[in-house]
Amino acid sequence: MTIEEIRQLIALVQETAIAELEICRGDDRIRIVRQHGAQAPVVMTSAPMMPSAVPAPVAPEKPARSDLYEITAPMVGTFYRAPAPDAPPYVNAGDHIEKDQVICIIEAMKLMNEIPAGRAGTVVEIAVENAQPVEFGQVLVRIKPD
Amino acid sequence: MFSKILIANRGEVALRVIRTCRELGIATVAVHSQADAQSLHVRFADEDVCIGPASSAQSYLDPVRIIAAAEVTGAEAIHPGYGFLAENARFAEICNECNIVFIGPTAHMIRMMGDKAVAKRTMANAGVPVVPGSDGPVGSLDEALRIAREVGFPVMLKAVAGGGGKGIRIVNTPEALSRAYDIARAEAGSAFGDGALYVEKFVDHARHVEIQLLGDQQGAIVHLGERDCSVQRRRQKLIEESPSPIVTPELRERMAQAALCGARSIGYCNAGTVEFLVGQDRSFYFMEMNTRVQVEHPVTEMVTGTDIVKEQIRIAAGLPISFRQEDIILQGHAIECRINAEDPENDFRPGPGKIIEWHVPGGIGVRLDTHAYAHYTVPPYYDSMLAKLIVHASTRDEAIVRMRRALEEFFVEGVPTTIPFHLRVMNDPVFRQGEFDTSYVERLMAEPIAT
Numbered sequence: 001m002t003i004e005e006i007r008q009l010i011a012l013v014q015e016t017a018i019a020e021l022e023i024c025r026g027d028d029r030i031r032i033v034r035q036h037g038a039q040a041p042v043v044m045t046s047a048p049m050m051p052s053a054v055p056a057p058v059a060p061e062k063p064a065r066s067d068l069y070e071i072t073a074p075m076v077g078t079f080y081r082a083p084a085p086d087a088p089p090y091v092n093a094g095d096h097i098e099k100d101q102v103i104c105i106i107e108a109m110k111l112m113n114e115i116p117a118g119r120a121g122t123v124v125e126i127a128v129e130n131a132q133p134v135e136f137g138q139v140l141v142r143i144k145p146d
Numbered sequence: 147m148f149s150k151i152l153i154a155n156r157g158e159v160a161l162r163v164i165r166t167c168r169e170l171g172i173a174t175v176a177v178h179s180q181a182d183a184q185s186l187h188v189r190f191a192d193e194d195v196c197i198g199p200a201s202s203a204q205s206y207l208d209p210v211r212i213i214a215a216a217e218v219t220g221a222e223a224i225h226p227g228y229g230f231l232a233e234n235a236r237f238a239e240i241c242n243e244c245n246i247v248f249i250g251p252t253a254h255m256i257r258m259m260g261d262k263a264v265a266k267r268t269m270a271n272a273g274v275p276v277v278p279g280s281d282g283p284v285g286s287l288d289e290a291l292r293i294a295r296e297v298g299f300p301v302m303l304k305a306v307a308g309g310g311g312k313g314i315r316i317v318n319t320p321e322a323l324s325r326a327y328d329i330a331r332a333e334a335g336s337a338f339g340d341g342a343l344y345v346e347k348f349v350d351h352a353r354h355v356e357i358q359l360l361g362d363q364q365g366a367i368v369h370l371g372e373r374d375c376s377v378q379r380r381r382q383k384l385i386e387e388s389p390s391p392i393v394t395p396e397l398r399e400r401m402a403q404a405a406l407c408g409a410r411s412i413g414y415c416n417a418g419t420v421e422f423l424v425g426q427d428r429s430f431y432f433m434e435m436n437t438r439v440q441v442e443h444p445v446t447e448m449v450t451g452t453d454i455v456k457e458q459i460r461i462a463a464g465l466p467i468s469f470r471q472e473d474i475i476l477q478g479h480a481i482e483c484r485i486n487a488e489d490p491e492n493d494f495r496p497g498p499g500k501i502i503e504w505h506v507p508g509g510i511g512v513r514l515d516t517h518a519y520a521h522y523t524v525p526p527y528y529d530s531m532l533a534k535l536i537v538h539a540s541t542r543d544e545a546i547v548r549m550r551r552a553l554e555e556f557f558v559e560g561v562p563t564t565i566p567f568h569l570r571v572m573n574d575p576v577f578r579q580g581e582f583d584t585s586y587v588e589r590l591m592a593e594p595i596a597t
Contacts, residue, residue, distance in 0.1 A: 076197050076214035108214035109244065133218030135196040136211070137180055 001028045069119050070127075071141040073134045077108030081130045089130075091141065095123045103141055106134065121145040147463050148172055148222045148247070153187070154212045155227030158517045158534060159441075160187035163225045166455040175219045177212060179205035181525045186517040193219050200527045206230045209237045216246050223247035223462060225455075229529070232438040233260055233309070249462040251361075251416045251437045258412060259435040263306045263344045269432045272411035274404045277423060277431040279346035287327045290345050291320055297347040303327065305334035306342040309434060311381025313337060316348050349431065351583045352423040354378065355390050356436075357405035358446045360454070361414045362461045368471045369402040370450050373419075373442055377571065379494065379587040384564070385571060386442035387481045388449045391542060391580030392424070401430055408432065417443075417458050426583075441484070441534070444515060448480035448538040478538055479545040483553065485516075485533040487524050489562035490591075498526040502560035507552035511538045511545075524561055532563060542580070546572055570595065 001023075013021050013032045022031040073079070081089040081104055091103050102114040103123075121143035128140055151167055152175040153160045160176060164187060167174045176191030181200035188194045195215040198205035205211060207230055216224055224246055226232040232250065235257040241248040250256070259265045263282045270276045278297040283306050284290040294301040294317075303326060305313030313334050317323040327343075335341035353376040361367040374390030375383045393401070405420035419440050421433040443454045452474075457467055488494040504520040516533030518524070524532065537552055539545040550572040556565055571577050574590060 076195055076211050076218060078218060108217060109210060133195075135215075136198045136205075137196050 001025065001030060006030065065142075067144065068124055068142045069121060069145045070139045071103060071115075071117055071119070071143065073106060073136060073138045073140055074115065075106055075108060075113065076135055077106040077113070077133070079128050079130070079132050079134045079140065080105040080107060080112075081126065083112075091123050091126070093123050093125060097121065097123060097143065115140070117141075117143070119143065119145050147465070148459070150175060150219065150221045151223045151225055151249070151459070152177065152212070152216045152219065152221035153191070153227065154206065154224050155230055155232075156182055156185060156187060156206060156517075156528065157531065158515050159227040159229075159439075160185075161190060161517050162515055163227060163455055164190050166453055166459065170456065170459065172459070175215065175221050177206070177215045179527070181527055184522070186519060186522075195219060200525065202230070202527065209234070209240050212237075213240060213244055213246065217244070221246065223249055223459075225249040225458070226438070228438050228441055233436070235260060247462050249416070249458050251414060251418065255412055255414060256437045259418075259437050260309070261306055262304060262308060262434055263342075265435055266344075266432065268412060269408045269435075272408045274408045274432045275430060277346045277349060277433070280344045283342035283344050287324060290327060290343070291323060293345045294320065294323055297345075300348040300350070302346045302348050303330045303343050304346055305330070305338055305340070306344055307338035307340035308334065309436075311378070314381065349423045349425050351426050351585070353390070353392065353583050354383075354421065354433070355393060355401065355424045355430070356419045356421040356440075357402055358440075358443070358454070359405060359409050359414065359418045359420065360457050360461070360467050361409060361416060361418070362467045363415060363464055364466050365413070366467055367406055367409050367414060368467060368469070368474065369406055370446050370452060370454075370474055371476045372398060372401060373445055375442060376582060376584050377577075377586055378584050379591075381584075383442065383484065384587065385481065385483050385568065386445050387479065387542070387545070388445040389476050389479065392428070397428060397430075404430070404432070408435070416461050417454055441531075442482055444513060444534060444536045445480040445482045448513065448536060449476045449478060450474050451477070478540045479542040480536060480538045481545045481549050482534055482536045483549060483568040484531060484564070485535055485556070485568070486530040486564045487532050487561045488530050488564055490564050490567035492562075494564070495562075496526075496530040497562040498524040498530070499561045500524075501558060503557060504559075505555070505557040506533075507535065507555035509552075509555075511548050512536075512552050513538070532558075532561070535568075543578070546578055 019034050097117050099120045100116050103117045104115050105112045106115055123143050125142040150173040153163045164174045174191040176188045176194040177197045178188050179198050179200050197211040197215050231237040233256055235253040238248040238253040266276050280293045300318045303315045315326050315330050317326050331341040355372050355374050357372050358370040372390050372393055373386050373388045375386045377385035417439045419436045422430040423433050424430045488496050500523045506514050513536040518532045537545055537548040539548045553565055553569045576582055
């Protein structure tokens, strides 16, 4: 949420009869409460303590499309798109894949683990970058299931 | 000194370690299961990594997931907290193999003290008094019976691979021992992966008094006095205090020297606690040694003015303990009450759920170590501890008054808590007078509640 957006929201509360406005977007949450009298509305944001961070730059959350199946990381490690640095990627957007087809490698403790798709379909999006650290449950690839 | 530490734990202890890391300027990595995504330790850490689903076996107890998280975040050291992998020698070895510093003693020390029969033999060899019993695991029921007759009934059948109060059965007669032997072996096998049992004389009306130790890599080992942990229910500690109301300076010195002797004989390093049974005649016997930081470490911190987690980190980084033995003086009195999400009126049944109201005590001499907060949902997958309420005052009487005051300020709605139980103890004349043993809670709960 940008400062400009916050300013616009405060103005919205001041100009209208809104008593309380709360907006959640991804990890951001802002709540604006009208004070009685002529004071400025009180603005409260979530997490007064340290903001939670993630281990590496992660692509911004996109609204989930309910028709897509998300292949998530079954383990913690480093994501690789190809079996070797000079090899072609296992999958690209637009490829059709089978249920047991390997879609990537996640490396941990010097071991390369081949990750199967788990579901047949067409690759819509590779959600992480090559050599990016991933955590358990992180979305790796989105497919349109068969 | 490390620049980044991963905390391989959750809940209040993870927060405890993170806080000291912040004060030391060390970056922190929290690991969490999917069930703990909203946990406070995750929010306070500089980085967090989800390592698995809710089940402990597939998250906090899995060395591979923990190490993988350390690798992707570049953590140089891992603090294991207590429980989970804290006393897992294999995990300590894996850390070494992966060039990650395990903040604790060596795998060898963990293994030695983790086998309760080996630990006892090691201590006995160092001249530490031990409870009479079998020298190591018993090979058969006949051997168990023979030893039990030698040391005298009642005896305890204890799992060699047990610890933390688990895997113990008391038998009063040879017939009872014969009946219990096979079941105890089967239970130990399934709970700890090792059915071996050892036999020990049951010291009745005993108190549980433990000595906190710290050893550094330069070879210095110091003690930080004792903690009395006799208020237990089914061998799980509920209230701890330091100093012990029954330990005189002379007894403290003898127990501390015994603990130091035992620790020196294995060259012990990092934090550790030697637990003793103290009989009514004030004789004491080695029970077990815990090779980790313990839940109740705050009471020692309050009376000695030390930060035990800080010392652990310093020691693991190769620095010496930041004080000498002569600097340690026990000042005043500290008490800790473990506040669990359990209903004391219904057999302490755990009550996970969403905390609706959460108003915590404060003020002079009050310390609260907790990961809970208003609207936090207590997950059902892990232990039921919500908070540790610790008070410190000039005398034991004042500490009890202060604890009572703090408990009365502590308001929780949405989950049951053991706060009413602790208030009952603080108001109980037997507790206030200080003469009680490990059967205290059982006797208190059998009494009708005074109105």
